[in-house]
Amino acid sequence: MLIEVEGVAAPAVTHAFVVGVSHYPFLDGPQMTDKGGELGLANLSSAARSASELTAWLLNEYRCPEAPLKDVRLLLSPVDGEALNADVLARMGGQPAPATRAAVKAEFTAFMEACASPADRALVFVVGHGIQLSPRSAIVLLEDFATDAEPDLLFGAMDVIGCHDAMRKFGGADHQAWFSDACRQRPEIVRRFEALEGAFKPGNIGLAEVAASPVFLSSSTRENAFADPQGLTIFTQALLWALRGAAAVGKDETCPVWHVSSSRLSLVLPTRVKALAQAGGADQSVDLTGKPLDVVVQQFDAPPQVDIEVAVNPANLDPLPVAELRLDGNELVAVQPGWPLRLRATAGLYELVADVGGAAPQRKKKLLNAQPPACKEEVQFP
Amino acid sequence: MTDTGLLSVRVEDNSLWLTNNLPFVVRDASLTVVGRGTTGGPAMTLPVGLYSVEAVTPRGRSMLELVRVDPATPVDVVVTEDSGRNAGRDDGQDDADGMRGAVEATLTGTTACTLLTQDAGGWTFGPDQVLTAVPTATYRLDGRDWTASLPLNPQGRKEDEATCRVELDLSASLPRLGVRFTEQRRVGRAVDGMLRHHEVMAGAELLDQAASLLLGKYSDPAAAALGGLTLHRYGRLRERQDWIENLARDFAWIPDGRILLAALLMNDRDARERARGLGLLVEATEARPLYTDGMALATDLLRRWPDADRKDERAERLERLAGYACVTDWDSVALVTGREDQWS
Numbered sequence: 001m002l003i004e005v006e007g008v009a010a011p012a013v014t015h016a017f018v019v020g021v022s023h024y025p026f027l028d029g030p031q032m033t034d035k036g037g038e039l040g041l042a043n044l045s046s047a048a049r050s051a052s053e054l055t056a057w058l059l060n061e062y063r064c065p066e067a068p069l070k071d072v073r074l075l076l077s078p079v080d081g082e083a084l085n086a087d088v089l090a091r092m093g094g095q096p097a098p099a100t101r102a103a104v105k106a107e108f109t110a111f112m113e114a115c116a117s118p119a120d121r122a123l124v125f126v127v128g129h130g131i132q133l134s135p136r137s138a139i140v141l142l143e144d145f146a147t148d149a150e151p152d153l154l155f156g157a158m159d160v161i162g163c164h165d166a167m168r169k170f171g172g173a174d175h176q177a178w179f180s181d182a183c184r185q186r187p188e189i190v191r192r193f194e195a196l197e198g199a200f201k202p203g204n205i206g207l208a209e210v211a212a213s214p215v216f217l218s219s220s221t222r223e224n225a226f227a228d229p230q231g232l233t234i235f236t237q238a239l240l241w242a243l244r245g246a247a248a249v250g251k252d253e254t255c256p257v258w259h260v261s262s263s264r265l266s267l268v269l270p271t272r273v274k275a276l277a278q279a280g281g282a283d284q285s286v287d288l289t290g291k292p293l294d295v296v297v298q299q300f301d302a303p304p305q306v307d308i309e310v311a312v313n314p315a316n317l318d319p320l321p322v323a324e325l326r327l328d329g330n331e332l333v334a335v336q337p338g339w340p341l342r343l344r345a346t347a348g349l350y351e352l353v354a355d356v357g358g359a360a361p362q363r364k365k366k367l368l369n370a371q372p373p374a375c376k377e378e379v380q381f382p
Numbered sequence: 383m384t385d386t387g388l389l390s391v392r393v394e395d396n397s398l399w400l401t402n403n404l405p406f407v408v409r410d411a412s413l414t415v416v417g418r419g420t421t422g423g424p425a426m427t428l429p430v431g432l433y434s435v436e437a438v439t440p441r442g443r444s445m446l447e448l449v450r451v452d453p454a455t456p457v458d459v460v461v462t463e464d465s466g467r468n469a470g471r472d473d474g475q476d477d478a479d480g481m482r483g484a485v486e487a488t489l490t491g492t493t494a495c496t497l498l499t500q501d502a503g504g505w506t507f508g509p510d511q512v513l514t515a516v517p518t519a520t521y522r523l524d525g526r527d528w529t530a531s532l533p534l535n536p537q538g539r540k541e542d543e544a545t546c547r548v549e550l551d552l553s554a555s556l557p558r559l560g561v562r563f564t565e566q567r568r569v570g571r572a573v574d575g576m577l578r579h580h581e582v583m584a585g586a587e588l589l590d591q592a593a594s595l596l597l598g599k600y601s602d603p604a605a606a607a608l609g610g611l612t613l614h615r616y617g618r619l620r621e622r623q624d625w626i627e628n629l630a631r632d633f634a635w636i637p638d639g640r641i642l643l644a645a646l647l648m649n650d651r652d653a654r655e656r657a658r659g660l661g662l663l664v665e666a667t668e669a670r671p672l673y674t675d676g677m678a679l680a681t682d683l684l685r686r687w688p689d690a691d692r693k694d695e696r697a698e699r700l701e702r703l704a705g706y707a708c709v710t711d712w713d714s715v716a717l718v719t720g721r722e723d724q725w726s
Contacts, residue, residue, distance in 0.1 A: 134678030135712055136615070137685075162686070197685065209617065219712075250413030267444075283556070285713055291617045293586070303412065328411030328432050329450065349411040349432040349448060367448035369434055371413060 001097035002110075003072045003088075005059065012119030013070035015173070016058050017111040019140070019158070020051025021099045021128030023077040026146040026156075035153060036146030047127045048078035048096070050181070050236035052085040054125050057240055059088070063299045067121045071114070073107040075099035077128075077143040083231060099128070100144045101156050101200050108163060112202065115173035118211075122173040123297070126160055127233060130182020132219040135287035137161045138180045139199050152198035162201025164215055164290055175295045176213035177262055181235040214262045215290035218273060234284055238272040239265075243297065245304040246272075246373035250347070258347070260298040268373075303347045306370040310341040310352060311378045321354035321364070321379070347371055354379050387451035389433065390425035391459045395440045397568040399595060404461060405588050406437035421461060438588055439465045440568060442575020485557040487550055491520040495532055498541070504549035506564070509536045513635035516672045516717075519548055523557045526724045530559045531672045531717040533604035535567060542566040543602075561716035563605065569595055570605025573612065577715050590618055597625035603633040604672060608715065610642045611675045620646060630662065638676030640666035644683055653689070660691055667699040670706065674717050677706055 022044040026036040029043070055074050062069050076096035078084055084096065097103055115122045129141040138160045145156035160180045167176060218235040232240075247260045247268040254261065270286040277284035312321060323341050325333045329351040335343055341352075350368040355361065364379050389408065393401045402422035410416045411432045419426065421437070428451045435447050437459075445466025449457045489497065489505060495517035496510040507519060517532040530548055538544030543566045551560040563571040573592050593609025596602060610626055613619040619626065623646050629639035640662040647659025663683055671677040681703050684696045709720035 132712075134681050134707060134710075135675065136678040136682050161682070250409060250415065252415035283713075287712065289615060293616075330431075347413055349409075349413070349434060351432060351450070367432060367450070369446065369448055371434075 001074055001092055001107075003055070003059070003074055003091050005069050005071060008068050008070045010066075010068050010070075012067040012117060012121070014062070014064055014067045014121040014123060015070055015111060015114045016055075016072040016123045016125070017108060018051050018055050018058075018072055018124075019075045019099045019104060019126045019128070019142075020048040021077045021141065021143055022047040022049075022079045022082055023098075023143055024129065024141065024145060026144065026148070027129075033146050033148045035148075039146070041129055043079045044129060045079060045082060046231045046233055046236075047129075047181075048076040049082050049084055049231050050127050050233045051076055051125060052088045052096075053232060053240065054236060055088045056085040057243060058123070059091070061244070061298075063301070064121065064296070065299065067119065073111050075103050075107060098143050101142050101158075104142055104158055105200055108158075108200075109202065112167060112169070112172070115167070116171065118171060118174040120173040121295075122167065122176040122213075124163075124176070124178045125181070126158060126179070127181040127236065130180070130219060131157075132180075132182050132217060132287075135217065136289050138182055138217045138219070140180060140182055142200075154198040157199035159199035159201040160217070161215065161289070162199070164213065166202035167213065168210055172210065174211040176210060176290075177295050177297050178213065178215040178290060179235075179239060180215065180217045181233050182217070182219045210291065212262070212293035212295045213290045214266070214288060214292035214295060216265065216269060217287040217289060218269075219285060219287075234276045234280075235269075235273055235286070238269055238276060241272065241373075242268050245300065248298075248300060248304045248347070248372045250303070254294050255296045255299060258300040258303050259296045262292065262295040262297060265297065266292065304372050305344050306347045306372055306375055308341070308343050308345055308350070308368065308370050308375045309377075310339075310366070310368070312339045312354065313378050313380045315339070317356065317381055319356060319358050321356045321362075321381070324353045324355075325368075326351050326353075345370060352377075352379065354381075356381065385430045385453045386427050387430055387453050388425040388456035389428055389435070389449065389451055389459070390456065391419065391421050391423075391435060391437060391461065393421040393440065393461045395461075395463060395568070397440065400440045400568055400572060403588060403591055404438050404440065406435055406459075406461075409434045409436070425456060435459045437461050437465070438572075438576065439463060440572055442572045442577070443579050485524050485550065485552065486522070487524075487557070488522045489519060490522050490527070493518045495519070495534055498545060504547050504560075504562075506545050506547050507532050507534065508541060508545045509534045512536070515635055516637070516670050518670070521548075521559060523550075523559070527721050528559055528711075529719050530561050530714075531670060532561065533563065533570070533608065533672055533716055535602045535604055537601055537603060538567075540566065558711055558714065559718050561714065561718065567602055567605060570602055570608065573605065573609055574715050577608075577612065586616070589613070589616075593618075594622065597622055597629065600628075600632070603629060603636060603639075607633075607636050607638040607642070607676070608673055611638060611673055611679065614642055614645055614679065615675060636672050637666040637669045637680075638672050641671065641676050641680045641683065645679055648683060648687065656689055657691065660687060660689065660696075663687070664692060664695050664699060667703060671717050674710060674712060674714055677703060677710070677717055681707060 025031040026033045027041045077099045126140045131139045140158045142156045247264045352366045354364045391406045404421040408417040440463040443466045495507045498508045499506045520529045535544045545564045547562045549560045551558040593613045596606040596609040626643045630643040644659040644663035647655050684700045706719045711718040
């Protein structure tokens with residue numbers, strides 16, 4: 001289903017293709033087929049919602065002045081009771097378009113055709129059950145996976161890297177960012193897929209090179225670690241957290257404003273995803289493949305605000321020091337008395353001077369790197 | 383007129399190459415990038431103020447140092463192999479010291495190599511024969527068997543240039559084997575570290591140069607294969623086909639070299655070259671790959687080969703690789719595989 005952004009008439013635009021599959025009728029439920037039942041896979045609870053939330057971010061928060069968002073091609077297969085983003089659902093007329101192979105083929109083909117200029121940008125996000133066969137490949141299962149209507153088990157599946165490779169075409173979008181969020185399967189299931197073919201990918205392998213098209217492949221080791229009770233997959237949580245500023249970096253040669261770059265994502269996402277997964281007792285990896293040169297994925301109007309926290313050690317120092325904080329060592333920043341020092345301030349480099357009075361005055365200076373997502377430091381007094 | 387000061391970044395390391403090639407980035411107080419360079423270069427002249435210096439260390443980690451530039455005293459940022467220790471994730475032996483008691487870990491067997499030393503941090507292996515296949519070490523970790531491919535270097539002139547280490551990594555929810563290049567294999571260790579610490583994009587130029595250095599010399603073919611795989615993964619290998627031809631021809635014990643060459647030949651316009659590539663691929667996948675990425679690339683090539691030739695053999699090789707792939711530690715740079723029957 002095509003969701004168009006009104007009033008976008010820029011010479012270069014961003015196109016997005018988003019798929020989220022929670023509902024697998026041929027794996028789980030009354031329509032389960034014999035071959036689907038053999039796999040022992042259940043419906044997911046959060047993939048479609050995660051895709052809808054990522055879409056909401058695109059529609060409401062994505063900022064790229066030189067190539068604003070023009071449209072999102074969105075396919076969602078939610079399970080009963082799965083709460084999709086209300087704004088996105090409304091834009092879909094209250095009825096999401098299911099992510100079947102036929103729909104994916106039609107929408108992805110249209111997406112490729114829409115990405116008709118090197119100045120265009122492309123963003124792809126796919127989430128569902130998946131078979132990540134290696135750090136270089138991933139297959140995401142679609143709603144009609146394991147249907148009896150087709151002999152090939154992988155008929156209802158999307159070959160993410162095959163689709164990515166097909167986008168390496170002359171004249172197409174030169175800057176692309178791809179995200180695949182798959183629930184990794186057990187070894188005996190993976191083994192069944194290794195030698196199989198038939199997942200959807202466009203027929204022609206692209207022979208051109210685009211400037212940059214990193215692919216972030218995430219896969220969880222356990223289904224129960226795939227999502228949290230709030231209903232987003234771990235990877236989606238981490239990605240939205242990063243895109244909303246936690247992975248922001250300052251101006252550089254690629255972008256004249258604060259932005260989120262794919263190189264910063266490549267550092268931030270694996271750590272964040274791993275931490276979130278380990279909190280649930282599982283492992284989850286993020287692999288980077290494709291052509292991972294830098295792509296600007298989000299831009300910001302202003303430098304982000306960063307939570308700064310500085311503790312004093314020992315905490316029971318008597319008297320406690322008086323703090324003076326200066327941006328770039330010059331511009332005084334107001335701080336509340338008391339320790340730990342806590343404030344929210346513009347991202348940047350600060351100099352903290354901590355003076356201890358009394359009979360034996362001491363002074364400590366510390367430089368602080370207030371870079372997103374947070375700055376947590378300690379001032380040590382001997 | 384704005385006052386200025388000098389900032390230089392240098393490396394203290396035994397490797398002359400690393401001393402002169404590690405990249406760094408300088409940001410001003412607004413965190414805007416104001417300079418980039420490589421260590422060993424001339425000092426930068428900067429306006430007085432606060433700056434952050436981010437660099438990739440000789441171990442492939444990132445480090446960050448905050449400095450004040452003023453006219454009176456030139457700032458000298460020194461990068462050592464221990465820089466940034468708290469900045470990244472696990473990094474092998476230093477972090478693993480004394481942790482082995484936490485899990486039951488037993489070395490149960492080796493192929494094509496010998497155990498040289500065993501200490502609290504791990505095991506060091508070296509070659510003990512002319513290699514015809516990838517050496518391996520098998521462990522039992524908490525009741526499950528894991529086999530690690532070992533990137534030994536039979537070309538090493540001294541013992542510590544030929545060896546590699548296996549250490550336990552307890553930072554994940556399950557104990558893992560960490561296969562590491564030893565200290566004297568410094569360029570290979572830097573590449574391995576950058577891959578493990580996700581510094582690939584930040585240090586793309588360094589990776590490119592490191593891989594070129596490794597491929598251009600015959601001194602460490604196992605590290606060269608890792609460099610080649612990394613360059614291929616990021617679309618930078620095609621211009622090095624001659625080196626890959628050499629790697630594939632002269633170091634048959636590393637299947638990854640032939641897999642890489644097959645990858646370069648896959649889209650050749652000449653059908654004979656494509657057929658040669660497929661032949662190399664079928665031949666190489668008879669044996670266990672050295673690197674996880676080598677296996678991933680081989681699987682990908684077998685599945686996507688553009689011609690219909692040798693389909694049965696390709697299917698058989700995919701089945702064979704599936705035996706490794708279904709229980710693989712994807713986070714490991716060297717191929718580490720478990721036993722499928724212990725995970726069902």
